[in-house]
Amino acid sequence: MEEVTFLDLVNKYVGGEMSPSEKLEFETYLSNNMTAQKRMADHIELVKGIRAAAREELRTELKKIKEQMESPLEVTDSLSSASDDQIQPFSLKRWVPYIAAVFFLGMIAYFNLERDQQAEYSDSVVFEENGYDEELAPIEPENEKTGPIADQAEPIESKVAKKSLDSQTTINGIESVVQVRILPKAGMVGSPTAEPFFIQVYEGRNNEFHIAEDTLILYMDLKKEGLLYENKTRFTILSNGILEVNKDSINLRFIQKRE
Amino acid sequence: MSTPSKLNDEEILRRIVHRDALAFQNLYAYHTPAIRSYLTIQGVQEADILEIEQEVIIHLFEKCVEGSFHLHKSTKLSTYLYGVGKKAWINKNRKSKKYEYTQEVLDTEDVTVDDEEEFSEKSQKVQDVFPSLSVACQKVLTMYYYERKSMKEISELVGDPNEDTTRKRKYKCLQRIKMLIK
Numbered sequence: 001m002e003e004v005t006f007l008d009l010v011n012k013y014v015g016g017e018m019s020p021s022e023k024l025e026f027e028t029y030l031s032n033n034m035t036a037q038k039r040m041a042d043h044i045e046l047v048k049g050i051r052a053a054a055r056e057e058l059r060t061e062l063k064k065i066k067e068q069m070e071s072p073l074e075v076t077d078s079l080s081s082a083s084d085d086q087i088q089p090f091s092l093k094r095w096v097p098y099i100a101a102v103f104f105l106g107m108i109a110y111f112n113l114e115r116d117q118q119a120e121y122s123d124s125v126v127f128e129e130n131g132y133d134e135e136l137a138p139i140e141p142e143n144e145k146t147g148p149i150a151d152q153a154e155p156i157e158s159k160v161a162k163k164s165l166d167s168q169t170t171i172n173g174i175e176s177v178v179q180v181r182i183l184p185k186a187g188m189v190g191s192p193t194a195e196p197f198f199i200q201v202y203e204g205r206n207n208e209f210h211i212a213e214d215t216l217i218l219y220m221d222l223k224k225e226g227l228l229y230e231n232k233t234r235f236t237i238l239s240n241g242i243l244e245v246n247k248d249s250i251n252l253r254f255i256q257k258r259e
Numbered sequence: 260m261s262t263p264s265k266l267n268d269e270e271i272l273r274r275i276v277h278r279d280a281l282a283f284q285n286l287y288a289y290h291t292p293a294i295r296s297y298l299t300i301q302g303v304q305e306a307d308i309l310e311i312e313q314e315v316i317i318h319l320f321e322k323c324v325e326g327s328f329h330l331h332k333s334t335k336l337s338t339y340l341y342g343v344g345k346k347a348w349i350n351k352n353r354k355s356k357k358y359e360y361t362q363e364v365l366d367t368e369d370v371t372v373d374d375e376e377e378f379s380e381k382s383q384k385v386q387d388v389f390p391s392l393s394v395a396c397q398k399v400l401t402m403y404y405y406e407r408k409s410m411k412e413i414s415e416l417v418g419d420p421n422e423d424t425t426r427k428r429k430y431k432c433l434q435r436i437k438m439l440i441k
Contacts, residue, residue, distance in 0.1 A: 004430050015407075046436060047404050048378060049385020054405035055317060056386070057397075058278070062313050065283050069263075 010040050014047075262288050268336040276323050276406070286316050290337045294344030303348065303358060314347040315340050324407045381440065388439040396432035403429055 012018050013026050030036050263284040266274070274282035291312045298308045319340065322328035330336060352358050378386075389397065399417060402408040408416070414425040 004426065007430070007433070008426075042381070045379050045381040046385050046433065049382035050389065050400050050404045050436075052378065052382065052386045053389030053397075054401040055321075057401065058317055058320065058405075059313055061278070062283060062316055063309075065280060066287055066309070066312075069284060069287060 006036070006039065007043060010043050011047075013040075014044060265289060268330060271336060272323055272328070272330065275320055278320075278406075283316060286319070286340070287312065290340050291315060291344070293337060293341050297341070297345070298348060301348075301358065307348075307351065307357070311344055311347045311351065314351075315344045318343050318347070324405070326407070384440040385436055388436060391439065392432060392435060395428070396435060399425065399429050400432055 009018075009026055013023065018026060030040065263281055265288075266281065266285045271282045271285055275286075294312065294315060295308055298311060303311070319328065330339065389400075392400075395417065399413055402413045402416065403410070410422045410425055410429075413419075413429075414422045417425065417428075419425045419428065
């Protein structure tokens with residue numbers, strides 16, 4: 001029996017997913033085949049090891065979440081006018097140097113910028129590497145659906161940028177603007193029915209906008225893209241920097257903070 | 260400590276199978292504090308409490324992805340997890356014998372402790388080499404064998420054109436592990 005098929009059968013057998021007749025047939029096959037019995041025993045041990053490693057990885061993830069929840073909030077000068085109970089619970093610790101640099105070096109420029117110039121600025125923040133995508137690039141890249149989307153990017157990007165800048169939201173008293181951009185390169189991660197977007201979150205007061213968080217990758221159903229900004233969707237930034245969209249009608253597949 | 264927006268029990272159970280951070284945050288913020296209080300009263304040290312909190316959450320996650328967890332209408336998730344936390348502590352202490360049980364613990368009914376899974380040398384080797392696999396391999400194997408996702412789901416999540424490609428990818432990853440543990 002071919003190895004791939006055999007392993008699938010073992011997985012079904014161990015997982016209790018076989019029908020009684022399939023189970024009987026497989027057990028008969030095993031009872032007459034010592035080699036197959038050994039292969040199955042080996043595979044079960046291998047799976048145990050994988051599960052243990054995956055569990056360990058989850059432990060690390062939980063530890064990180066717990067630590068993030070307990071980390072003290074740092075507030076920058078530009079946000080200090082907000083009262084303590086208005087301060088949102090996500091940590092700005094990592095972004096303090098960046099925000100400070102933007103504040104001191106670009107304050108005057110920001111006052112003079114038009115809103116659409118803000119959109120242009122964000123365009124310059126393009127990520128040069130995409131290790132995650134590369135890791136998950138298909139073995140056989142024959143899938144046309146995950147090909148370049150640069151052709152579509154231009155009109156969608158400009159439309160979204162304009163609309164999103166009009167869609168100021170208030171998060172715990174801090175005004176925010178969310179800018180959505182379509183991923184400008186090929187090889188994106190996601191299901192063939194989902195397209196990833198770059199989202200950049202700005203904190204703004206009195207029309208001053210500056211980058212408060214790094215770019216996030218958002219996976220969502222492209223058909224629901226319009227809802228994201230047309231309905232002035234509210235966003236919550238969680239303590240770990242993950243952006244959560246609080247709208248049931250928008251089915252977010254996956255949000256990952258870019259490292 | 261920051262407090263996440265509160266989710267109801269059903270929402271937590273729906274989200275946890277996707278390893279949703281908000282679900283985990285909710286468990287830490289609203290469901291494990293009762294376990295923490297109980298263990299603190301029992302004199303359990305902070306490091307052990309953290310470990311037990313993790314075990315409780317991992318237990319729930321694994322039950323949910325296996326599809327073997329169903330909360331009775333009359334039971335709250337926090338009540339269930341409180342019981343799991345007690346059992347996890349007893350399980351942990353059974354080996355280490357670090358703490359003495361109080362009469363209350365000894366009187367606890369319905370405490371059945373699962374035996375921990377025994378690992379062969381081979382399983383241990385697999386666990387050791389797993390982090391050296393490519394991220395893609397780790398993800399595919401984790402999703403399939405730990406998160407119990409279907410090949411179709413995995414195929415979509417990793418952007419493979421079809422299930423066959425993902426199946427071949429998984430097979431290659433398994434072969435890679437076998438090579439590494441030789």
